[in-house]
Amino acid sequence: MTLKSALLGGVFAISLVGASQAEDKVIHMINCGDNTGAGIPLQDELIKGWEGENPGYKVQLEFVPWGQCQEKSTTLASAGNPPAVAYMGSRTLKQLAANDLIIPVNMTEEEKATYAAPILATITANGQQWGLPRAFSTKALYWNKDLYEAAGLDPDTPPKTWDEMYDFAKAIKDKTDSDGFGLAAASFDNTMHQFMNYVYTNGGQVINEDGEIVFNSPNNIEALAFYGKMAEVSQPGPIAYDRAKLRPLFSEGKIGMFISGPWERTRVTDVNWGVAPIPVGPSGTPGTLLITDSLAVFKGSGVEEQALSLAKLLTNPENQMAFELAEGFTPLRDLPEVRALVEKDPTWSAFLDAIPTGGPEPFVTDYVGLQDSINEAVQGVVLGEVDPAEAVEIAAEQLEEFK
Numbered sequence: 001m002t003l004k005s006a007l008l009g010g011v012f013a014i015s016l017v018g019a020s021q022a023e024d025k026v027i028h029m030i031n032c033g034d035n036t037g038a039g040i041p042l043q044d045e046l047i048k049g050w051e052g053e054n055p056g057y058k059v060q061l062e063f064v065p066w067g068q069c070q071e072k073s074t075t076l077a078s079a080g081n082p083p084a085v086a087y088m089g090s091r092t093l094k095q096l097a098a099n100d101l102i103i104p105v106n107m108t109e110e111e112k113a114t115y116a117a118p119i120l121a122t123i124t125a126n127g128q129q130w131g132l133p134r135a136f137s138t139k140a141l142y143w144n145k146d147l148y149e150a151a152g153l154d155p156d157t158p159p160k161t162w163d164e165m166y167d168f169a170k171a172i173k174d175k176t177d178s179d180g181f182g183l184a185a186a187s188f189d190n191t192m193h194q195f196m197n198y199v200y201t202n203g204g205q206v207i208n209e210d211g212e213i214v215f216n217s218p219n220n221i222e223a224l225a226f227y228g229k230m231a232e233v234s235q236p237g238p239i240a241y242d243r244a245k246l247r248p249l250f251s252e253g254k255i256g257m258f259i260s261g262p263w264e265r266t267r268v269t270d271v272n273w274g275v276a277p278i279p280v281g282p283s284g285t286p287g288t289l290l291i292t293d294s295l296a297v298f299k300g301s302g303v304e305e306q307a308l309s310l311a312k313l314l315t316n317p318e319n320q321m322a323f324e325l326a327e328g329f330t331p332l333r334d335l336p337e338v339r340a341l342v343e344k345d346p347t348w349s350a351f352l353d354a355i356p357t358g359g360p361e362p363f364v365t366d367y368v369g370l371q372d373s374i375n376e377a378v379q380g381v382v383l384g385e386v387d388p389a390e391a392v393e394i395a396a397e398q399l400e401e402f403k
Contacts, residue, residue: 024058025057025058025306026303027057027060027084029086030072030086031069031087032064032066032293033066033069034065038327039322039326042322042323043323046319057303062083069086070086073296074101077096080300082298082300083301085295085296085311086298087134087135088294088295089291089293090122090291090293090294091362091363093296094364095364095365095367096296097130101298102131102299104130105297112129116356118290118356118359119290122292122361122363123292130294132295132312132314133292133320134292134294134315134320135327136293136324136330138262138330138352139197139261139354140277140288141275142250142257142260142275143274143275143276144255144256147176147178147256148256150175151168151176152171158274158279159276160276162198162202162280164279165230166230168257169181169233169234169257170232170233172257173256179233180234181234182235182246182249182250182255182259183227183382185378186238186239186241186242187379188375189371191242191378191379192375195224195227198223199289200288200289201278201280201281201284201285202219202223203284203285204223204283205219206370206374207362207399207403213403215374215392215399216396217392221389224377224392225381235249239383243258246258247264247267251268251270251271259278261329262328262329263327275347276350278354286357287354287358287359289359289360290359292332297311321333321335330355338352364399364402365402369399369402373394373395376391376395377392
């Protein structure tokens with residue numbers, strides 16, 4: 001072989017490799033948040049394995065901040081250039097389905113059975129599932145045992161009712177240099193989320209099983225009135241705080257209690273803390289808001305089948321649980337490994353025991369409208385600008401447009 005022919009052969013071989021790579025079909029995956037999560041390396045490893053088993057396809061993973069990612073995915077899809085799959089708040093699925101932007105997820109009865117019914121409800125509309133749950137959270141009450149003791153309270157006895165929670169918070173505010181409670185009331189989605197914990201621990205709902213708006217119930221009036229009452233014993237200016245801003249206050253001993261998810265267990269280590277179920281209202285039973293984020297497969301990417309295959313791999317029971325434990329999320333499925341968590345770490349109990357009686361995020365076709373209406377009601381009452389009954393009635397009328 002001459003040098004020239006050898007060089008030509010090499011060029012030809014390189015061109016074939018280049019052509020092969022150029023022919024790879026892209027699976028554009030949008031991931032809300034950033035790439036710093038402890039579960040991301042696990043996800044990367046699974047994606048590489050999937051690519052190895054699916055030659056000709058390349059996953060292009062794009063991280064987009066939470067405040068922009070859902071809007072970006074929807075905008076791209078509406079413009080005819082959808083991502084193949086996107087990590088979305090499950091609350092958006094009904095709206096995406098109604099606009100024919102995502103494909104249904106046909107789960108087998110065996111797959112459905114791995115989820116508790118309230119969790120499945122977060123992705124189901126008209127009897128059809130529209131996403132694959134990827135992240136899940138329940139909420140519980142964290143309390144500072146040292147502040148309890150300083151206020152003359154039993155540091156090992158958390159409140160079980162709303163009245164006890166208010167009284168304990170007032171004792172901390174009156175008898176220590178700290179505020180009694182951390183209250184979220186900012187114009188952000190987790191203000192609505194925080195309020196929904198009170199709705200579900202007082203027997204309330206936003207939408208009933210028949211799809212009717214029932215937000216203007218006596219239960220919800222009680223819940224909103226109590227939320228406003230807690231502002232009396234909370235940090236100044238709750239309108240400036242979303243839930244994430246409460247953790248630093250708790251970690252610094254500036255508030256005695258706050259409600260949040262299981263991830264806080266590894267982030268408030270400098271505090272002598274305890275965690276317990278969310279206290280119950282006068283008309284309710286133990287409960288919590290059940291929030292899921294899901295992988296949604298968009299229509300029109302040309303790689304729907306492969307995107308669904310990838311999403312199912314990432315969310316199968318084994319892979320999903322490894323991701324959840326790395327990220328500090330509440331496990332989605334009732335597996336033996338999950339039950340073993342409580343034996344090793346009893347602080348998981350408050351988050352897992354609440355699942356059977358928890359309630360899902362309201363499933364509507366205009367989530368932003370829902371969020372804004374409930375947030376306005378909460379803020380109006382917290383600021384003392386509107387009566388709770390009136391605020392609930394106004395919100396209920398607005399919600400009729402969004403269901």
